[in-house]
Amino acid sequence: MPSSKNVVFDIVxxxxxxxxxxxxxxxxxGDRLRAEGIKPTLLGYTWIEVAEREYTYLSISGQYRSFVTCFELLFWRMLHMAGISEPRRFATEKDLEFIMKRYGNMGLRPGAAECVTKLREAGYTVWAFTAGDLARVGGYFANAGLEWPAENLLSCDTQGIGKPDLRAYQPLLEQLSQHGRPWFAAGHMWDVSAARCAGYKSAYCSIWEKEPIPELFGEMDVMAETLPEMADKIIAAQ
Known part of the structure; x- marks a missing residue:
C-alpha cells in the first residue's frame, strides 16, 4: 500500500x-574504434540516444518493442553511421554478445543507494518506472545489494507504451495520487519534464546530462547536481 509520500524514479x-x-x-x-577515429564512449552514447529515439517512435506509432531489443538490433547501424563502411566485417556477433552481457550488469551511480535510503528513512515509498525490462533492472538492484520490492518496480513493457508518452505515466500517477501528489525523479530532463506535464511533482539531477537546459524543458520543482542532494531537496520541499 503506497504511503502519503511517494517518489517514482527513472532507473537507467x-x-x-x-x-x-x-x-x-x-x-x-576500443583499439579498432580509435584506429577509425571513433571514441568508444561517444559511440556508446550515440547508440543509447538513437535506441531511445527508435524505441519512442515505434511506441508512438503503435509498434512497441522493448528497449533492449531496439538497442541490440541497432548495433550494426550505429557502426555504419560512425563511418564504418562494412560493420559486419569490422565487428562480430561475439563483440555484440560481450557488450550486451555487460549491459545487463551495469551498476548504480555514486550516491544512488544513499539517495534511496534518505527518502525511505524520511517516510517515502520509492518506486521504479523504467523503459527497461523488469528482470534486467531488478538485477541491477540485486547486484548492488539495494533492496527493491518487486511490487514497486514497473516497466513500460507492461503497458506497451514508452516514455515520454504522457499515457505511460498515468496509471501509476492515478494510483499514487490517491495518497497525495507524487514526485517523479530522473536524470533525463525530457523524462522528468514529461512526468511534470502528466501531473507529477518534478525532481531533476544533472549527474548524467550535466546541462539541464531549462530554456528547452522548463524549471523543475527540484534541481540538484547529485542524487543525495536531490533526495534532501525533495524531503525539504514536502
Missing part, C-alpha cells in the same frame, strides 16, 4: 550508470 541513466557499458565497448573494440 538516473540511478544506474552507463559506465560499465562504455567500458565494455572500450575493452572489446
Amino acid at each position: 541513466g538516473t540511478l544506474v550508470s552507463y559506465d560499465v557499458l562504455f567500458d565494455a565497448i572500450d575493452e572489446q573494440m
